[in-house]
Amino acid sequence: MVHYKLSYFPIRGAGEIARQIFAVAGQEFEDERIPQDQWPARKSSTPFGQLPVLTVDGKQLAQSHAIARFLSRQFGLNGKCAWEEAQVNAIADQFKDYQSEVRPYFVVLMGFAQGDAAKLKEETFLPAFNKHFQLFSNILKANASGYLVGDSLTFVDLYLAQHTSDLLAADSSLFDKFPEFKAHQQKVHSNANLKKWLETRPQTPF
Template sequence: MPHYKLTYFPIRGAGEGSRQIFALAGQEFEDNRVPREQWLTLKPTAPFGQMPYLEFDGKKLAQSYAINRYLARQFGFAGKSAFEEALVDSLADHLKDHMSECRPYFVVFAGFGEGDVDKLRRETLAPAVTKNYAFFTKFLKENGSGFLVGSSVTWVDLLVAQHTADLLKNSPEVLDAFPEVKAHQQKIHSIPNIKKWLETRPETPF
C-alpha cells in the first residue's frame, strides 16, 4: 500500500469525506492539517491552488470529490456496478448543489461573514433542507437497504450522514420531517470503523 498524505485545513469541511473513507477502509493515512498561516507557502504547490489534495506514490490529486471517488474505488465503496457508481455520483453532486444553496447561511454560521444567522437559518437553510432532504428520503425509501445506493455503504452515505449529523447538532428542527435520513445517519455512524473515527478525530466546530 502507498503512503497516503491528505492535506487540508484543520477543519472537517471538504477534507472530511476522504478522511472517513480511509477510516472506513481501516487504511492508515497521514492526516496533514495545515493552519491558515502556513497555507500561503503551500498554495503554489497545490494542483489548483486549493486544498484538499492527496499525495501518494509521487502523485498529487486535488478536488475533494475526485479524491473521494478515487479512494472509494480503491477500497470498494464506490458502488458495485457502473450504474451504482453513477447513482452515487449523482447523489454527491446533488449534495454539492444543496451545500451551494445553503452557502449564505454557512458563511455567517462559520463566522466568515456578517448577517442574521437565525434569519438565514429560517430563510435559506430550512427551505434548502426541506427540498433536498425529500430527495434523499426518496432514494432511501426506494432503495430499501438503509443505504442510499445498493446494499452496502458508499462514499456518498458518509457525506450525507456527516451533513445530517452537523444539522442535528446545530439546527435539529430543520430535520423534523425526515426520520428516514436521521435513521440513515445513525446507521452509518454506527459502522464500527466510522464510530471509532468519530470518537477519536480532532474536535472542530465545522
C-alpha cells in the first residue's frame, strides 16, 4: 500500500488543502506537523527549503499547488475530463495570483511581519478580494451545479471554501456582495468525509 506523508507546520496554511484532499478521498496519510524549533534542522532536507512537502513512498514533492494537483489527479478531484482539469488548473492559478496579492496583509495580520493591518486591509486586501472574488463569482454563477467546474467537487472548491470559511469567521460582511460563496462553502463543507475532517482536525488559529 502506498504511504503518503504530508509535512507542514502545525497550522492550516499552505498544507491544509492537501490534508482535505486526503480526507475527501478517505485516504489515510501521515499528518506530520513540524514544530518551528525543529524546522532549521529539517530545511535543507526539503527540495526547495520550504514546506509543505508530500512524501510518497519515500519520494518528495514540494510546492503546495503541485501537491494539490498530484493528489487531486490520484483521487479524482481534478474534474472529469482534460478540459475540466484545465479549467480547474486555471482557477487554481488565479487563486494563487490572489494569494500573492493579499499576502502582505495576511502576514501582518498573522503576526509574521510588522505593519499597519487596517491600512493594508483597505489598500491591499479589499481591492484584491473584490477583484478576484468577482472573477470567481462569474465562474460559479455560470455553472449550474454549485461547484466551480463541472458537476463534481474539485480541489479548487476546497481552496475557495476554506478561504471563505476563514474570511467569514473574521468579517462576515465581506460576503454581503458575494452570498453565492456562502452557499458554495456550505455545499463543499457538507461532504461527509470532509465534514468529519473539519470537526476532528487539530484546531489552529490559521
